[in-house]
Amino acid sequence: MAGSGQRRRPVVALYERIADAVHDGTYPPGSTLPSEPKLAAELGVSRPALREALLLLQEDGLLTVRRGVGRTVNARPPRRGFEQVQxxxxxxxxxxxxxxxxxxxxxxxxxxxxxxxxxxxxxxxxxxxxxxxxxxxxxxxxxxxxxxxxxxxxxxxxxxxxxxxxxxxxxxxxxxxxx
Structure with a gap:
Protein backbone atom coordinates (compact mmCIF):
# COMPACT_ATOMS: atom_id res chain seq x y z
CA MET A 1 0.00 0.00 0.00
CA ALA A 2 1.86 3.03 -1.22
CA GLY A 3 1.57 6.02 1.05
CA SER A 4 -0.39 4.08 3.70
CA GLY A 5 1.15 6.24 6.43
CA GLN A 6 -0.85 9.24 5.11
CA ARG A 7 -4.03 7.34 4.24
CA ARG A 8 -6.97 8.17 6.49
CA ARG A 9 -9.86 5.93 7.38
CA PRO A 10 -13.10 7.06 5.73
CA VAL A 11 -14.59 7.88 9.15
CA VAL A 12 -11.64 10.18 9.90
CA ALA A 13 -12.11 11.94 6.56
CA LEU A 14 -15.82 12.32 7.35
CA TYR A 15 -14.97 13.65 10.83
CA GLU A 16 -12.73 16.25 9.18
CA ARG A 17 -15.44 17.27 6.68
CA ILE A 18 -17.93 17.89 9.47
CA ALA A 19 -15.34 19.62 11.69
CA ASP A 20 -14.41 21.86 8.74
CA ALA A 21 -18.10 22.70 8.26
CA VAL A 22 -18.32 23.66 11.94
CA HIS A 23 -15.18 25.81 11.79
CA ASP A 24 -16.10 27.52 8.50
CA GLY A 25 -19.57 28.45 9.80
CA THR A 26 -21.67 26.06 7.72
CA TYR A 27 -22.89 24.73 11.08
CA PRO A 28 -22.33 27.70 13.43
CA PRO A 29 -22.11 27.43 17.22
CA GLY A 30 -25.52 26.78 18.72
CA SER A 31 -26.98 25.39 15.50
CA THR A 32 -28.56 21.96 15.30
CA LEU A 33 -27.25 19.53 12.71
CA PRO A 34 -29.72 18.02 10.25
CA SER A 35 -31.18 14.62 11.15
CA GLU A 36 -28.95 11.59 10.56
CA PRO A 37 -30.77 10.47 7.39
CA LYS A 38 -30.69 13.99 5.93
CA LEU A 39 -27.05 14.63 6.88
CA ALA A 40 -25.95 11.21 5.54
CA ALA A 41 -27.70 12.00 2.24
CA GLU A 42 -26.17 15.50 2.08
CA LEU A 43 -22.68 14.13 2.69
CA GLY A 44 -23.17 11.03 0.52
CA VAL A 45 -22.16 8.62 3.28
CA SER A 46 -23.67 5.65 5.10
CA ARG A 47 -25.48 6.21 8.38
CA PRO A 48 -23.16 3.85 10.34
CA ALA A 49 -20.10 5.81 9.16
CA LEU A 50 -21.88 9.08 9.97
CA ARG A 51 -22.83 7.84 13.46
CA GLU A 52 -19.21 6.90 14.19
CA ALA A 53 -17.92 10.29 13.02
CA LEU A 54 -20.62 12.11 15.03
CA LEU A 55 -19.72 10.11 18.13
CA LEU A 56 -16.07 11.11 17.72
CA LEU A 57 -17.07 14.75 17.24
CA GLN A 58 -19.14 14.55 20.42
CA GLU A 59 -16.25 12.98 22.34
CA ASP A 60 -13.93 15.74 21.09
CA GLY A 61 -16.31 18.47 22.26
CA LEU A 62 -17.57 19.84 18.95
CA LEU A 63 -21.12 18.54 19.40
CA THR A 64 -23.57 17.98 22.21
CA VAL A 65 -26.46 15.53 21.99
CA ARG A 66 -29.67 16.52 23.71
CA ARG A 67 -32.71 14.30 23.83
CA GLY A 68 -35.55 15.82 21.84
CA VAL A 69 -33.26 18.43 20.27
CA GLY A 70 -30.61 16.47 18.38
CA ARG A 71 -26.96 17.22 17.83
CA THR A 72 -26.02 20.82 18.54
CA VAL A 73 -22.74 22.53 17.71
CA ASN A 74 -21.12 23.62 20.98
CA ALA A 75 -20.90 27.35 21.66
CA ARG A 76 -17.10 27.17 21.78
CA PRO A 77 -15.93 24.29 19.61
CA PRO A 78 -12.33 23.26 20.33
CA ARG A 79 -9.60 24.48 18.02
CA ARG A 80 -8.63 22.36 15.04
CA GLY A 81 -5.68 20.01 15.42
CA PHE A 82 -6.87 16.78 17.03
CA GLU A 83 -7.88 15.55 13.57
CA GLN A 84 -4.19 15.26 12.68
CA VAL A 85 -3.36 12.73 15.40
CA GLN A 86 -0.83 10.15 14.27
Whole structure:
Protein backbone atom coordinates (compact mmCIF):
# COMPACT_ATOMS: atom_id res chain seq x y z
CA MET A 1 0.00 0.00 0.00
CA ALA A 2 1.86 3.03 -1.22
CA GLY A 3 1.57 6.02 1.05
CA SER A 4 -0.39 4.08 3.70
CA GLY A 5 1.15 6.24 6.43
CA GLN A 6 -0.85 9.24 5.11
CA ARG A 7 -4.03 7.34 4.24
CA ARG A 8 -6.97 8.17 6.49
CA ARG A 9 -9.86 5.93 7.38
CA PRO A 10 -13.10 7.06 5.73
CA VAL A 11 -14.59 7.88 9.15
CA VAL A 12 -11.64 10.18 9.90
CA ALA A 13 -12.11 11.94 6.56
CA LEU A 14 -15.82 12.32 7.35
CA TYR A 15 -14.97 13.65 10.83
CA GLU A 16 -12.73 16.25 9.18
CA ARG A 17 -15.44 17.27 6.68
CA ILE A 18 -17.93 17.89 9.47
CA ALA A 19 -15.34 19.62 11.69
CA ASP A 20 -14.41 21.86 8.74
CA ALA A 21 -18.10 22.70 8.26
CA VAL A 22 -18.32 23.66 11.94
CA HIS A 23 -15.18 25.81 11.79
CA ASP A 24 -16.10 27.52 8.50
CA GLY A 25 -19.57 28.45 9.80
CA THR A 26 -21.67 26.06 7.72
CA TYR A 27 -22.89 24.73 11.08
CA PRO A 28 -22.33 27.70 13.43
CA PRO A 29 -22.11 27.43 17.22
CA GLY A 30 -25.52 26.78 18.72
CA SER A 31 -26.98 25.39 15.50
CA THR A 32 -28.56 21.96 15.30
CA LEU A 33 -27.25 19.53 12.71
CA PRO A 34 -29.72 18.02 10.25
CA SER A 35 -31.18 14.62 11.15
CA GLU A 36 -28.95 11.59 10.56
CA PRO A 37 -30.77 10.47 7.39
CA LYS A 38 -30.69 13.99 5.93
CA LEU A 39 -27.05 14.63 6.88
CA ALA A 40 -25.95 11.21 5.54
CA ALA A 41 -27.70 12.00 2.24
CA GLU A 42 -26.17 15.50 2.08
CA LEU A 43 -22.68 14.13 2.69
CA GLY A 44 -23.17 11.03 0.52
CA VAL A 45 -22.16 8.62 3.28
CA SER A 46 -23.67 5.65 5.10
CA ARG A 47 -25.48 6.21 8.38
CA PRO A 48 -23.16 3.85 10.34
CA ALA A 49 -20.10 5.81 9.16
CA LEU A 50 -21.88 9.08 9.97
CA ARG A 51 -22.83 7.84 13.46
CA GLU A 52 -19.21 6.90 14.19
CA ALA A 53 -17.92 10.29 13.02
CA LEU A 54 -20.62 12.11 15.03
CA LEU A 55 -19.72 10.11 18.13
CA LEU A 56 -16.07 11.11 17.72
CA LEU A 57 -17.07 14.75 17.24
CA GLN A 58 -19.14 14.55 20.42
CA GLU A 59 -16.25 12.98 22.34
CA ASP A 60 -13.93 15.74 21.09
CA GLY A 61 -16.31 18.47 22.26
CA LEU A 62 -17.57 19.84 18.95
CA LEU A 63 -21.12 18.54 19.40
CA THR A 64 -23.57 17.98 22.21
CA VAL A 65 -26.46 15.53 21.99
CA ARG A 66 -29.67 16.52 23.71
CA ARG A 67 -32.71 14.30 23.83
CA GLY A 68 -35.55 15.82 21.84
CA VAL A 69 -33.26 18.43 20.27
CA GLY A 70 -30.61 16.47 18.38
CA ARG A 71 -26.96 17.22 17.83
CA THR A 72 -26.02 20.82 18.54
CA VAL A 73 -22.74 22.53 17.71
CA ASN A 74 -21.12 23.62 20.98
CA ALA A 75 -20.90 27.35 21.66
CA ARG A 76 -17.10 27.17 21.78
CA PRO A 77 -15.93 24.29 19.61
CA PRO A 78 -12.33 23.26 20.33
CA ARG A 79 -9.60 24.48 18.02
CA ARG A 80 -8.63 22.36 15.04
CA GLY A 81 -5.68 20.01 15.42
CA PHE A 82 -6.87 16.78 17.03
CA GLU A 83 -7.88 15.55 13.57
CA GLN A 84 -4.19 15.26 12.68
CA VAL A 85 -3.36 12.73 15.40
CA GLN A 86 -0.83 10.15 14.27
CA UNK A 87 0.00 6.69 15.65
CA UNK A 88 1.97 7.05 18.88
CA UNK A 89 4.72 4.69 17.74
CA UNK A 90 5.43 7.06 14.85
CA UNK A 91 5.85 10.04 17.18
CA UNK A 92 8.41 8.68 19.61
CA UNK A 93 11.91 7.38 19.01
CA UNK A 94 12.41 3.61 18.85
CA UNK A 95 13.64 2.28 22.17
CA UNK A 96 13.26 5.64 23.93
CA UNK A 97 11.19 5.60 27.12
CA UNK A 98 7.83 7.24 26.97
CA UNK A 99 7.17 9.64 29.86
CA UNK A 100 3.64 9.97 31.21
CA UNK A 101 2.55 13.08 33.13
CA UNK A 102 -0.83 12.84 34.81
CA UNK A 103 -3.19 15.73 34.13
CA UNK A 104 -6.42 14.35 35.57
CA UNK A 105 -7.43 11.28 37.56
CA UNK A 106 -11.12 10.94 38.39
CA UNK A 107 -14.14 8.67 38.48
CA UNK A 108 -17.03 9.40 36.12
CA UNK A 109 -20.22 7.95 34.75
CA UNK A 110 -19.86 6.35 31.32
CA UNK A 111 -20.41 8.34 28.13
CA UNK A 112 -22.06 6.83 25.05
CA UNK A 113 -18.56 5.94 23.83
CA UNK A 114 -17.43 4.17 27.02
CA UNK A 115 -20.77 2.43 27.46
CA UNK A 116 -20.42 1.01 23.96
CA UNK A 117 -16.77 -0.03 24.19
CA UNK A 118 -16.53 -1.08 27.85
CA UNK A 119 -20.07 -2.48 28.01
CA UNK A 120 -20.55 -0.44 31.16
CA UNK A 121 -23.99 0.02 32.71
CA UNK A 122 -25.31 3.60 32.46
CA UNK A 123 -24.74 4.43 36.15
CA UNK A 124 -21.40 2.62 36.56
CA UNK A 125 -18.35 4.41 37.93
CA UNK A 126 -15.41 4.33 35.52
CA UNK A 127 -11.89 5.44 36.23
CA UNK A 128 -10.76 8.16 33.83
CA UNK A 129 -7.21 9.36 33.25
CA UNK A 130 -5.95 12.17 31.09
CA UNK A 131 -2.20 12.26 30.56
CA UNK A 132 0.41 13.91 28.37
CA UNK A 133 2.87 11.45 26.87
CA UNK A 134 6.30 12.73 25.90
CA UNK A 135 9.19 11.20 24.04
CA UNK A 136 12.61 12.78 23.77
CA UNK A 137 11.31 15.73 25.84
CA UNK A 138 8.58 16.65 23.33
CA UNK A 139 4.85 16.19 23.93
CA UNK A 140 3.76 13.38 21.61
CA UNK A 141 0.19 12.60 22.62
CA UNK A 142 -2.71 13.42 24.87
CA UNK A 143 -4.04 10.20 26.31
CA UNK A 144 -7.59 9.55 27.53
CA UNK A 145 -8.04 6.22 29.25
CA UNK A 146 -11.00 4.58 30.93
CA UNK A 147 -11.16 1.46 33.08
CA UNK A 148 -14.19 -0.45 34.25
CA UNK A 149 -15.46 -0.15 37.81
CA UNK A 150 -13.31 -1.74 40.54
CA UNK A 151 -15.77 -4.55 41.21
CA UNK A 152 -15.74 -5.50 37.51
CA UNK A 153 -11.94 -5.37 37.31
CA UNK A 154 -11.62 -7.42 40.51
CA UNK A 155 -13.63 -10.15 38.80
CA UNK A 156 -12.24 -10.11 35.27
CA UNK A 157 -8.61 -9.11 35.91
CA UNK A 158 -7.63 -9.00 39.60
CA UNK A 159 -3.95 -8.27 38.90
CA UNK A 160 -4.85 -5.22 36.79
CA UNK A 161 -7.25 -4.02 39.50
CA UNK A 162 -4.50 -4.33 42.15
CA UNK A 163 -2.02 -2.49 39.90
CA UNK A 164 -4.47 0.38 39.41
CA UNK A 165 -5.06 0.70 43.13
CA UNK A 166 -1.29 0.67 43.74
CA UNK A 167 -0.67 3.68 41.47
CA UNK A 168 -3.89 5.58 42.12
CA UNK A 169 -3.15 9.14 43.10
CA UNK A 170 0.62 8.98 42.58
CA UNK A 171 1.72 12.44 41.43
CA UNK A 172 4.37 13.15 38.83
CA UNK A 173 5.67 11.28 35.81
CA UNK A 174 6.31 7.60 35.38
CA UNK A 175 8.45 5.95 32.70
CA UNK A 176 6.78 3.33 30.55
CA UNK A 177 8.82 1.09 28.29
CA UNK A 178 7.47 0.88 24.76
CA UNK A 179 9.58 -2.17 23.87
Missing amino acids: PLEGLIGAGEPLRVRALLRTVEEPTDFTTQHLHAPARAELRFWESVLTGEGVAAALSHEWAAADEVLDTVHPAFARALRAVDGEPGAAAVSML
